[in-house]
Amino acid sequence: MLPLSALLLGLLALALAWPVPAVLSRARWPRRDPVAALVCWQAIGLAGGLSIIGALLVHGLSPWGGSLPEAWWAWAQHWFTGELPAQPVRGDHWVAQTLAAVLALELLGVLALALVRTARTRARHRALLELLVHPVPGVEARVLDSPVPAAFCIPGARPLLVLSSGMVEEFAPDELAAVVAHERAHLGERHHLLLLPFVAWREALPVLPAADRAHDAVRDLVEMRADDVALRSLPRSAARRTLARAIVAAAEGGAPTGALAAGGGVLTARVTRLLDPPEPLPRWGRPLAVGAAVTLVLAPTLLLLAPALV
Template sequence: MLPATATALAVLAALLAWPVPAALARAGWARRDPLAALVCWQAIGLAGGLSIIGALLVHGLAPWGHSLPEAWWHWVTRQPAVEPVRGDHWVAQTLAAVLALELLGVLALSWVRTARTRRRHRELLELVVRPGSSAPDPDETLLLDHPAPVAFCIPGARPLLVLSSGMVAELPGEQLAAVVAHERAHLREHHHLLLLPFVAWRAALPVLPAADRAHDAVRDLVEMRADDVALTALPGPDPRRTLAAAIVASAGGAGGGVPAGALAVTGGAVAARVRRLLAPAAPLPPAGRAGAIAAALGLLLVPTVLLLLPAVA
């Protein structure tokens, strides 16, 4: 039964490595509901890693039992294999261990490096910023002397929301409030955690085109989600136009003012975000969102069931 399980997991891993991410990246509904699309991307990443590692592990341990838990226990306790052990079984075990260590190691390393970079930038900024008395909610916003219109947030245990003096001087009050609302959405929903697995995926598998596609898609969706959350906090007759104007006004200062590891209002595909704000598509209906969430849960359940079903059967 394990050879069939390994084959099914390998097929699923191949689908999640290329055609499924490509289809989701092109899907028009994703921009209509960025939150549901982000859930699907997280499921693709988790299910893809579980499938490829599971396929290798199942094939490598197949001679020791008829299910993964049984074979793993027999292998750990050094019981004799019930079927002949070939070289490809040892190779599969080695590849499974190497890939698991690489993915987890790169994820941990990305976390450490990003946290270290953000901490360094936070320490430097705290030396030069001052309370933003001319910005909305000065107790939560810091002002940086910089002539270009720049706004960004640095997430973490002590998050910072920073506006440049150029931003405060150039943008009218309603647009400035839109920028602040966008950055607060990043911090409140911890969007940096949604991005981190795909930063690690791209670093671990640089030759895989799907890794770049997934990273770019998640980055754009995170910004669109922050736009949507910001709109709910903006007063006025046309908050969409206000936020779009703020993004366009900020785009010219996005080059050198945003530190690495920060999330900025000018992140992602700016032109696509502005078009989405000014010409919004119909929201995804509740049934569509429920279907997307169900598909994400299904993606996570399929490899789990394939790995455990032989033991139950």
């Protein structure tokens, strides 16, 4: 059973490494429901990692037993007793075991490193900005003296929302409210945590086109989600035009590394979506997308455990 599981896990890993991310990144429905699309991207990342590591692990341990728990236990005993399994252990089995361990350690290590590095960068920027920004009456953010319109937030344990003085002076009150609502949406829904695994994925596997594709797609989707949340707090009459004008103007200012900015993502797609909103998904659309994501995560899990259940 284990060789079949390894083959199926390998095919699933191959699908999640290229065609599935390519299809999802080109699809138009994610713009209709960024939340459902974000759930799908998270599932692709998790299932992809489980599949490739699982395929290598299962193939490497296949001579030691008919199921993963049995093979794992026999493999562990081998290092104490020196007893080899009845089936021959070839070189490719040892290579697969080594690659599984290396890949697992690399993915977890890069994720931890990205977390620490991003946290340090944000802490450094926050410490510097706290020396430069100041409160302004009537403005729900700290203000940085700069003539260039800019708006961004530094997430973390002590989040910081920053507007430039140029934005405060030039923007109308409703536009300022739109920008602040957008940034508060990033902080409230902790969008930086949704992005972090894909930053790590791109750093761990830079040669994999899907890593770049997934990172860019998730970055754009969190911006669209923040736009949607911001619209709820604005007067409905001209909320979309107000927010569109604000994010276009804010794009000029940029943002520090590790920050989430109102002008981030693919600006043209966001503005088009605001001014010409797509039809929302049917009522069954989000449950279907979430169900597909759950199935995607369960698939490699079941392939790993199924031989032990038969």
